[in-house]
Amino acid sequence: MHTPTTQARPSIYYTYEVFKPWLLSEHAQPTRQKVVIVGSGPAGMVTALELARHGVASVVLSSELQFSQGSRAICFTRRSMEILQQVGVADRMTEGGLPWRFGNSYYRGQRVFRMEAPHDTDDRFFPIINVQQQFMEEYLHDACKANPLIDFRWGNKVSKVDQKDGYAVLEVDTPEGLYTLESNWVVAADGGRSAIRTAMNLEMEGASYEGFFVIADIKVDLPLPTERLAYFDPDWNPGNTILMHREPNGIWRVDYQLPDGETPEQALKPESLKARIDAQLAMIGHAGVKWEMDWSSVYSARTLTLPDFVHGSVIFTGDAAHLLPIFGVRGANTAFQDAQSLGWHLAFVVKGLASQKLLTNHSAERVGAAREIIDEAGKSTRFMTPPAGGFQLLRDAVLSLSLTQAFVRPLYHWRTSRPHAYTHSMLNSMGDDNDLFKAGPAHGAPPQNVRLGANDFLLDHLGGGFDLLYFTDAPTIPESLQHTLQAARSKGMPVNVVAVGSAHPVAGADTTLADTNGHLRQRYGVPANGGAYLLRPDQHICARWLTLDATRLQAALKTALPQ
Structure with a gap:
């Protein structure tokens, strides 16, 4: 008989609810x-x-x-x-979250690299x-x-x-x-x-890396911005790396590698955690500041x-x-x-x-x-926590050179998570104009969001099925395309037609998005005489055309949803 705990988990900042079991x-x-x-x-x-x-x-x-x-x-x-x-x-995530876009890497008390994540007016989110x-x-x-x-x-x-x-x-x-x-x-x-x-x-399949890492969440008041902080080879933890992140509700994440020979059990002892966190706070200029432990754990990189x-x-x-x-x-x-x-x-x-x-x-x-x-993560891991030998030698050389030589500093970049492009997906159309485009998201790429108004973005109008972005200034979607779309819908395929360009509703389209200044057209690399994109239900691109006719659309729809 399964007996999950009914005691609420402890937390300084979050009140856990214990739910009633389904019986x-x-x-x-x-x-x-x-x-x-x-x-x-x-x-x-x-x-x-x-x-x-x-x-x-x-x-x-x-x-x-x-x-x-x-x-x-x-x-x-x-x-x-x-x-x-x-x-x-x-x-709800936005209401309670802390947005950020900068990351800083430090070595021997000097900031040697500052990462700046791209952000422009077309982005709804940081x-x-x-x-x-x-x-x-x-x-x-x-x-x-x-x-x-x-x-x-x-x-x-x-x-x-x-x-x-x-x-x-x-x-x-x-x-x-x-x-x-x-x-x-x-x-x-x-x-x-x-x-x-x-x-x-x-x-x-894959690899597991040497070493263990402590994650410790502490409640502490630090006058630092919401930016990622990385400290390489500090005096109190030589050869290793420490990361810090500000969290909501007055919490800071401190993440550090265990010295060789120390077990996870030893690392999680209160006296060990206190000594390491005190040392880190002292190193960044806040010795003696009061803090309280909320949660700690140990993990390994795999x-x-x-x-x-x-x-x-x-x-x-x-x-x-x-x-x-x-x-x-x-x-x-x-x-x-x-x-x-x-x-x-x-x-x-x-x-x-x-x-x-x-x-x-x-x-x-x-x-x-x-x-x-x-x-990509393997490259980051081998730099953050290099295995002994050549990787250690390379990382140490980068650290040393970075104090005076700018050309090595981009090697500190942590290769932030990014959406995968399904470039070789079997759902991508082979008979479209993908290779002829000079700009815009290509086969398999995630969508490019575009601001349409003060609080109105392209992605607000997409999702739930396939989306055909049809760029036109004409008053109606061509009848041959409408027939092809209707045939697909009659078989149950959900296809939403978004006409882009006209300031007035376009007949045959489910939605019309005005693009009077041509900004959306420009971001998608569509020429003035029109073009089209077919997006999957996850909004990744599966076809795009400079010119679209019913035969090409029918072929793309068939490829995108194999029967």
Whole structure:
């Protein structure tokens, strides 16, 4: 019998709610579900919300009765905020978050590099915003709870998954005992220590790096801006790196590598934590300042991924599918992109709008993204915490030269998480004009947001299906294109037509966006005589044309949704 703790987790700044467990005796006997999501972290809840956005119901199983302990993920990128806007929680994130765009690297008391993340008037969100994970989980849970298509079950722990022909049977343990739950699809979003992955004997590919790192959240008043701070080879922790981030509610994150020979258990002793944090505060000029510990943990850097995320009726996502180092804010931000992708791919298969080839595409795209991130994160990890030998020698040389030589300083850049471009996706049109464009987002790229008004942006008008951006000053969409679109819709394919250019409604378009100054046209590289873009339900580009006719559109729609 599963007995999750009913004692609220301690926190200086967050009040944990202990939720009532879902018990079978209080509900009707379960029928076979379309989708069961195992795990209620960021990946699991965003997947549920994305499925619901496409009209697909799901059951979310959480083994615990409360949100995760500690701040955990705190830095969320612009693309993550765009995804969270789609599922309805971006405003709450913005209200309580701390936006920032600068990062500073220090060596021997000198700032040797200052990172500046791009930000312009077309961006609704800052490059990064800091919000503790408990708040983000609360916002996502509130959205799940308000959605009639999401059945959220606290205190339900999956103890076994048995795959049958075309569905799976889950054994679920609760505070009143076991019950079985059948589902056509199971989303394994059960974290880095995924019990489902272990039970299925699935091996991850990649590397684990030497050394352990402490994360400590402290309540302290420091007169410093909300910027990322990195300190290399400090006197109190020679050869290692320390990171600091300001969090909301008066909390600061201190992140440092353990010296050689020190165990995680030793590092988390109160006297060890106090000595290291006091030393760090003294080094930055705040010796003796009063502080209070909220939460601490130890982690190691790993760059691992499953080579395939789809195994029969079970689909892995988030940390259950891959393990990434935190350098470059990659964990939760990658999970959001996984979940957004999985949401629409799985929804279209569940609804019978596409064959299971679409899930093969999801796996190929997200495994490719994981491997790209592993390559970049590996470079960051080897610089932040270099292995002995050549990497250590190179890092030490960069540190030394950076005091006087500007050309080496960009090597401090931490290669911040960025959305993956599905350049080689099977959904991209091969008969379009992608190679002829001189500007604008190319095949597989995420969308370029564009400001349309004081609080009005292009991405506010997209999402929920495929979007055809048709640039025109004409009063109507050509009849041949309308016939092609109607044929696709008659087969269930959701396609939204956005006419861009005219100040007046364009006949045949679902939405008309004025572009009197040509700014949107310019950002998308569209010439004055018109053009078009086809965006997938996750807003990534799958086709673009300088000239579009019905035959080319029909071919692109067929490629984008394989039957």
